[in-house]
Structures are given as structure tokens and as C-alpha cells.
Amino acid sequence: MSVSFDFDVILRSAPYLFAEGMRFTVTLTVLAALGGVFLGTLLALMRLSPTRLLSWPAALYVNVMRSIPLLLVIFWLYFLVPYFGAWLLGEDRPIQVGAFWTSVVTFTLFEAAYFAEIARAGIQSVPRGQLGAAYAIGLTHGQAMRDVVLPQAFRNMLPVLLTQTIVLFQDTSLVYVLSITDFLGAATKVGQRDGRLVEMYVFAAVVYAVVCYLLSRLVRRLERRVAIIR
Amino acid sequence: MNYDWTWSVFLEPSPDGRGTYLQTLVEGLGWTVAVSLSAWVLALVLGIAVGTLRTVPHRGASVFAAFWIETFRSIPLLVQIFLWYFVVPELLPAGLGDAIKAMRPPWGSFWPAVIGLAFFTSARVAEQVRAGIESQSRGQRHAALAVGLTVAQTYRYVLLPMAVRIILPPLTSEFMNTIKNSSVALTVGLLELTAAARSMQEFSFQVFEAFAAATVIYLVINAIVVLAMRALERKLAVPGLHGQAVRGTRK
Numbered sequence: 001m002s003v004s005f006d007f008d009v010i011l012r013s014a015p016y017l018f019a020e021g022m023r024f025t026v027t028l029t030v031l032a033a034l035g036g037v038f039l040g041t042l043l044a045l046m047r048l049s050p051t052r053l054l055s056w057p058a059a060l061y062v063n064v065m066r067s068i069p070l071l072l073v074i075f076w077l078y079f080l081v082p083y084f085g086a087w088l089l090g091e092d093r094p095i096q097v098g099a100f101w102t103s104v105v106t107f108t109l110f111e112a113a114y115f116a117e118i119a120r121a122g123i124q125s126v127p128r129g130q131l132g133a134a135y136a137i138g139l140t141h142g143q144a145m146r147d148v149v150l151p152q153a154f155r156n157m158l159p160v161l162l163t164q165t166i167v168l169f170q171d172t173s174l175v176y177v178l179s180i181t182d183f184l185g186a187a188t189k190v191g192q193r194d195g196r197l198v199e200m201y202v203f204a205a206v207v208y209a210v211v212c213y214l215l216s217r218l219v220r221r222l223e224r225r226v227a228i229i230r
Numbered sequence: 231m232n233y234d235w236t237w238s239v240f241l242e243p244s245p246d247g248r249g250t251y252l253q254t255l256v257e258g259l260g261w262t263v264a265v266s267l268s269a270w271v272l273a274l275v276l277g278i279a280v281g282t283l284r285t286v287p288h289r290g291a292s293v294f295a296a297f298w299i300e301t302f303r304s305i306p307l308l309v310q311i312f313l314w315y316f317v318v319p320e321l322l323p324a325g326l327g328d329a330i331k332a333m334r335p336p337w338g339s340f341w342p343a344v345i346g347l348a349f350f351t352s353a354r355v356a357e358q359v360r361a362g363i364e365s366q367s368r369g370q371r372h373a374a375l376a377v378g379l380t381v382a383q384t385y386r387y388v389l390l391p392m393a394v395r396i397i398l399p400p401l402t403s404e405f406m407n408t409i410k411n412s413s414v415a416l417t418v419g420l421l422e423l424t425a426a427a428r429s430m431q432e433f434s435f436q437v438f439e440a441f442a443a444a445t446v447i448y449l450v451i452n453a454i455v456v457l458a459m460r461a462l463e464r465k466l467a468v469p470g471l472h473g474q475a476v477r478g479t480r481k
Contacts, residue, residue: 067406067452068445069413072424076445079437083233170306176417184309197316205305205313212304 006196010203013190017203021186028103028182029169035108036168037161040115045145047120058116065113070174077106078178099180103172111168118164122157123149152228159223166215170208183207239436240443251430255443258426261336262451265343265412265422270405272348277355278394282385284360295356302353307414311346315339315418336420343415351408358400362393395466402459409451423447 046058065073081102082094089095097105126149134144154161173184181189184204191200240252248254284295302310319327331338366389374384394401416425427444431437 064445064449067410068448069410069424071413071416072427072441072444072448075424075428075431076441079431079441170304173306173308174414176308184306198320201309201312201317205309208306208309209301209304213300216300216304 006199009190009194009196009199013186013200016190017183017186020181021183022207024100024181024185025169025172025183028100028107028172028175029165031104032107032111032172033165033168035104036111036115037119039108039112041119041150043112043116044119044123047116048123062113062116065110066117070110070171071177073110074103074106074174074177077109078102081105099175099178103175103178103180107168107172111164114164115161118157118160119153121160122153125156126152155226155228158226159219162219162222163216166212166219169215170212173208233438235438236436237439239430239434239439242434244430245433251434251440254421254426254430255423255447258421258423258444259447261340261415261420261422262409262412262424265340265347265415265420266405266409268344269347269351269412270408272344273351273355273408276348276352278359278390280352281356281359281363282390284356285363286381286385299353299356302349303357305350307346307350307411308417310350311343311414311418314342314346318342339415339418339420342418343412343420347408347411347414350411351404354404354407355401358397358404359390359393362397363389365396366392392468395468396471398459398463398466402455402463405459406452406455409455410448 043058043062046054047062049055081097085091085095085097086093130148130152131144134148135141139147172182175182176184176188179185187200187204188197191197240255241250243249244251244254246254280295280298283291284299286292305313319330321327322330333341370388370392371384374388375381379387412422413424415422416428421429423444427440431440434440
């Protein structure tokens with residue numbers, strides 16, 4: 001080891017790393033998870049629909065999204081979001097979209113494909129008889145889904161959903177390629193400025209490892225609590 | 231949307247002076263395949279070893295394996311690759327570290343990416359292997375020991391061959407993840423497929439064509455892997471054991 005390990009640089013930069021970097025990482029994770037679950041549930045409902053016009057596009061979307069790397073999706077959307085925004089607002093020219101909203105849209109659209117598969121499994125895990133019973137007491141398909149099937153499905157899929165959110169938390173580090181100051185981006189900036197990349201990357205790795213380990217322990221405990229005893 | 235479509239851009243010469251943009255993409259594909267396959271082979275070896283240790287009746291071994299799995303699963307792949315690329319050469323003895331840093335490109339980016347991807351994937355393979363071993367009835371192990379096999383022989387001839395056949399479907403999706411994850415190698419400067427598409431887009435300004443080409447190539451790779459693995463699964467399917475035998479392997 002050519003130079004000694006400098007703990008001081010970590011202490012000095014910790015407020016910046018957490019207040020700037022980690023705040024971005026957590027905000028992005030939460031927004032993308034919420035958006036992804038919402039869109040993913042819609043996609044799952046579409047995919048399970050008997051109408052081809054609904055199930056086909058949903059299946060296509062989910063399969064294509066799950067076949068390409070997240071980095072490629074990030075590059076795609078960095079290019080497409082300004083055009084899409086212009087189309088949405090009826091402008092002639094591509095609009096300026098900040099790095100934050102670009103990454104929120106990107107991760108929401110990407111995660112939706114994965115959440116859709118989880119939601120589909122969750123919905124299918126609810127016994128068919130539940131739907132039949134809901135129809136029998138006179139509920140419409142929409143009511144049966146909303147009031148009977150989905151609540152049970154969410155309970156079944158909650159642990160997997162949270163595990164996927166931990167994966168999302170790790171994946172947000174890839175905004176590195178857009179030069180955004182997420183937790184890893186902040187560590188990189190400090191490391192490059194002070195010539196202390198070794199310390200900063202080791203520290204970043206330890207923080208990610210501890211956070212993800214604790215979260216996954218929490219999920220495991222939750223899994224035992226929400227399990228429906230049949 | 232006024233976008234200037236030029237699909238013939240693939241035949242134009244790229245600024246690296248070595249051929250057309252099409253060639254850039256094909257070379258990128260080559261690196262994607264090289265990184266993915268090397269990392270996958272290494273991940274399988276490590277994953278089977280660690281997954282086995284996780285289940286053996288020896289406390290030290292199973293604690294070590296659990297630590298391995300939690301560590302390499304909890305750190306983002308990008309951070310792991312950075313550790314291998316930026317940090318490890320600094321922590322090694324100066325001579326060795328300098329030799330690593332002096333590696334000719336692209337090997338200086340290739341190996342950290344392969345090792346990082348392999349260790350990351352090995353944790354996930356190990357979890358599958360553990361599940362594959364634990365899903366077999368206790369009778370298998372007991373019977374093997376009863377006929378006089380040692381613990382090592384029990385694993386080698388009875389538990390592991392079955393486990394691998396049982397976990398083939400989840401391993402397929404792990405392999406596809408490895409191919410997709412190999413794109414992270416671009417962050418340390420390896421010109422794999424996604425990076426090739428990005429560089430083509432930067433120089434030619436034909437963003438849509440470049441990314442569309444990369445997307446189609448990834449879809450084709452996926453289709454090939456799915457078909458090949460399906461054939462393998464049919465060949466190795468355990469008679470009388472249907473469908474997804476392994477459930478809830480994540481945690």
C-alpha cells in the first residue's frame with residue numbers, strides 16, 4: 001500500500017456525502033419505487049386482461065425492458081425525455097428536462113417492468129375462487145380487482161416488492177454515467193478533488209453494504225409477519 | 231418531432247479510423263460476449279463453491295459463505311467494479327499494483343470488470359445453489375452417508391448433480407442478468423456494446439439508430455440464450471420433477 005489510509009477525508013466529507021448525495025439517492029429510490037409500483041400494477045392488470053389489445057402491448061413493454069441493460073435505458077431516456085416532454089406540452093422543440101426528473105422518469109419506467117412481473121405473480125397467487133366469489137356477490141370486474149384481489153395480492157408480494165426496491169436502491173448508483181451527484185457521485189467528486197478515491201470508494205462500499213444488509217434483514221422479518229397462514 | 235433519419239449511418243466510417251460504425255458495434259458485441267462469458271464461468275465456479283459451503287455441517291464454513299453472499303450482494307455492482315479498478319491495485323504491494331495499472335488497454339478495464347461482475351454474480355448463484363441443495367429431501371443425504379460415502383463424496387456424486395439440474399431455470403435468468411450487467415464495464419472504459427452505441431451516437435449524432443441497433447442486438451442475444459437454455463433444460467430435466475422446484479430463493 002503506497003499511501004496510508006486517510007480517515008479524515010471521510011469525516012470531513014461525510015456531511016456533504018449524506019446531505020447531498022444520499023438524499024438524492026434516497027429520493028430517487030422512493031419516487032421511482034412508488035411510480036414503478038403504480039405503473040407496474042397497471043401493466044400487470046393489462047397483461048392479465050383477456051383483451052389482446054391490452055395484454056399484448058403490456059407484454060411487449062415488459063419483455064423488451066427486461067431484456068436490455070439499465071444503462072442502455074438510461075441513455076435512451078436521456079435522449080427521449082426532452083422530445084417526449086415537448087410532445088406532452090405541445091412544444092415544437094425538445095424541452096430542457098433536469099437531470100433529476102430525467103432519472104426519476106428513467107428508473108420509474110425501468111422498474112415498472114420488474115414490478116409488473118412481481119405484481120402479476122402476486123395477483124395470480126390469489127385463489128381464483130376469490131374472484132368468483134366477488135362476482136357472485138355482484139361486484140364488477142373493477143371492484144373485484146380493487147377491493148378483493150389487489151389488497152391480498154399486495155400483501156403476498158410485499159416482501160418481494162421491498163427486495164426489488166433494495167435492488168433499485170443499488171441500481172440508482174448507475175446515474176453516475178449522467179454525472180449526477182448521488183451518493184456514489186458525491187464520493188467520486190470528493191475522491192477526485194482530494195486524490196482520495198481509495199478511501200471514498202471503500203467508504204461508499206461499506207455504507208451501501210450496511211444499508212442493504214440491514215434493509216434485507218428488515219424485509220426478512222416483515223416476511224414472517226405478513227405471511228398469511230392458510 | 232423533426233428527426234433526421236439516416237439508417238445508412240452504419241456503413242459510414244467511424245472516427246476511430248478502424249472501419250464503419252457497424253464494425254464498432256460488432257466489436258462492442260464481442261467485448262460484451264467476452265466479459266459476460268468469462269464472468270459467468272468464474273461466477274459459476276465461485277457460486278457453486280460458496281453455495282455448497284453454505285450448507286455443509288461446519289459452522290465456520292457456513293458463516294464464511296453467508297458473509298460472502300451478504301457482502302457481494304449488498305454492494306452495488308458499479309461500486310464493486312470501482313473497487314477492483316481503483317482500489318485493489320493501490321492496496322496490493324507496489325510492484326504488483328503498478329504492473330496492474332500498466333496493463334495495456336483494454337485489458338486494464340477488462341479484468342476488473344470481469345472479476346467485479348463475477349464476484350457480484352457468484353453471491354446470487356450461491357443462493358440458488360443453496361436452495362437447490364436444501365430443496366432435496368434429507369433422505370438423499372442420509373442415504374448417501376449410509377452407503378458409506380464421505381461428506382465430500384455425498385456432495386460430489388449425489389447432492390450437487392441434482393442441485394444443478396434443479397436450479398437450471400433460475401440460473402438461466404442469472405446468466406441473462408450477467409449479460410445485461412456487463413454493460414457496467416463501460417464505466418471503467420471498456421467499449422462493450424452499450425458503450426459502442428453511445429460513442430457511435432456521440433460522433434454521428436444518429437442517436438435513435440445507434441441505440442435501436444444496440445437494443446435489437448440485446449434482444450437477439452436474449453432470444454438465443456433462452457432457446458439454448460430451454461434445450462439444455464429439456465435435456466437435463468429430472469424425470470418426475472416438474473416445473474419450478476425452487477421457490478422463494480431470494481432471501
